[in-house]
Amino acid sequence: xxxxxxxxxxxxxxxxxxxxxxxxxxxxxxxxxxxxxxxxxxxxxxxxxxxxxxxxxxxxxxxxxxxxxxxxxxxxxxxxxxxxxxxxxxxxxxxxxxxxxxxxxxxxxxxxxx
Amino acid sequence: xxxxxxxxxxxxxxxxxxxxxxxxxxxxxxxxxxxxxxxxxxxxxxxxxxxxxxxxxxxxxxxxxxxxxxxxxxxxxxxxxxxxxxxxxxxxxxxxxxxxxxxxxxxxxxxxxx
Numbered sequence: 001x002x003x004x005x006x007x008x009x010x011x012x013x014x015x016x017x018x019x020x021x022x023x024x025x026x027x028x029x030x031x032x033x034x035x036x037x038x039x040x041x042x043x044x045x046x047x048x049x050x051x052x053x054x055x056x057x058x059x060x061x062x063x064x065x066x067x068x069x070x071x072x073x074x075x076x077x078x079x080x081x082x083x084x085x086x087x088x089x090x091x092x093x094x095x096x097x098x099x100x101x102x103x104x105x106x107x108x109x110x111x112x113x114x
Numbered sequence: 115x116x117x118x119x120x121x122x123x124x125x126x127x128x129x130x131x132x133x134x135x136x137x138x139x140x141x142x143x144x145x146x147x148x149x150x151x152x153x154x155x156x157x158x159x160x161x162x163x164x165x166x167x168x169x170x171x172x173x174x175x176x177x178x179x180x181x182x183x184x185x186x187x188x189x190x191x192x193x194x195x196x197x198x199x200x201x202x203x204x205x206x207x208x209x210x211x212x213x214x215x216x217x218x219x220x221x222x223x224x225x226x227x228x
Contacts, residue, residue, distance in 0.1 A: 033214055043202060045157070045219035091156060095214065100170040101147060101159035102206075102217060 002026045004092055004105035012111045013082050021077045021108045023092030029053075033095045034068070034075045035102065040088040048090075051075065082112045116141055118207050118220035126226045127195050135190040135223045139207030145169065146188040147217055148180060149204040157204055163188060164210055195227045 005024045013019045025034065036048040049059065051068050059066045063080045079086055089109045093102040119138040127133050139146050145164045149157040150173075159172035163182035174180075177195075182188045192199060202224050206217040 035216070037219070043224070044221045045204060045206075047216055047218055050216045095217075100145070100162045100164070100210070101172060102149075102157070103159070104156040106156050 002028065002094070002103070004094055004103055006090075006092055006105035006108050008108045009106070010109045010111070012113060014113050015084060016081050018078060018080050019082055019110065021079075021090050021092075021110065023075045023077065023105060025073050025075065025092070025094050027073075027094065035093045035095065036066070036075075036077050037091045037093060037104075038088045039091065039107070045091070048077075079110075082110075084112050084114050086110060087112045118205055118218055120203075120205050120220035120223050122223060123221065124224050124226075126228065128228055129195055129197065131195050131227075133192045133195060133225060135192070135203055135205075135225070137188045137190070137205030137207075137220060139186050139188070139205075140218060143207035143209050143218075144186065145208045145210045145215075146182055146186070147206040147208075148174075148188070148190050149206065149219075151202040151204065151222075153201070160190070192225075197227050200225060200227045 003026045032053045034051045038046045056068050065078045067076045089107045091107045092105040095102050121136045147162040148160040151157040160174040161171050161180050162169045166182045177193050180190045202222045204219050204222045206219045208215040208217045
């Protein structure tokens with residue numbers, strides 16, 4: 001099966017610390033898309049980023065940054081200077097063109113302690 | 115910007131009853147997806163529709179059916195409810211006509227089966 005693995009089930013950090021959430025994926029496709037979603041305690045799923053397999057450039061958006069490494073099949077997510085509002089479950093997911101659905105990892109629960 | 119609307123937000127049913135969940139996609143989006151998220155689990159893909167036709171099917175039980183209407187809204191019909199159907203049901207929408215696109219999720223419907 002083409003899996004998405006988020007080995008870190010739960011992470012706790014103290015406010016203002018940096019934290020990296022790991023995501024490793026399997027795929028047999030040459031073209032694919034990877035995503036990160038955030039699920040805060042209120043329950044909704046919030047889109048954070050979409051990356052296609054041909055674009056390995058790292059991306060930064062404010063305190064968030066993503067490191068996509070095709071050679072190691074990883075798409076890691078770093079939060080710099082974490083804040084209490086970052087406390088949530090973060091899901092990594094992949095979509096294969098033509099499959100029309102997202103396959104999620106099991107999620108990482110991040111708790112930021114004030 | 116308009117988001118995906120789901121109704122109802124909360125639903126309580128008895129075993130063996132039926133339930134209908136509704137989803138109104140983001141305007142101009144042509145594709146709707148349904149996901150089920152059990153307690154402490156990642157979202158699992160159920161079914162999707164593109165331009166009112168079923169596009170892809172995941173782990174949707176035979177007791178469930180869905181359709182997309184001419185105004186692009188979608189309904190998920192669930193019959194003979196079981197305790198294990200208690201979950202958060204998400205609808206997502208995207209604009210696929212020009213190729214793969216990001217799925218944006220609604221706030222979810224929390225179904226409790228007693």
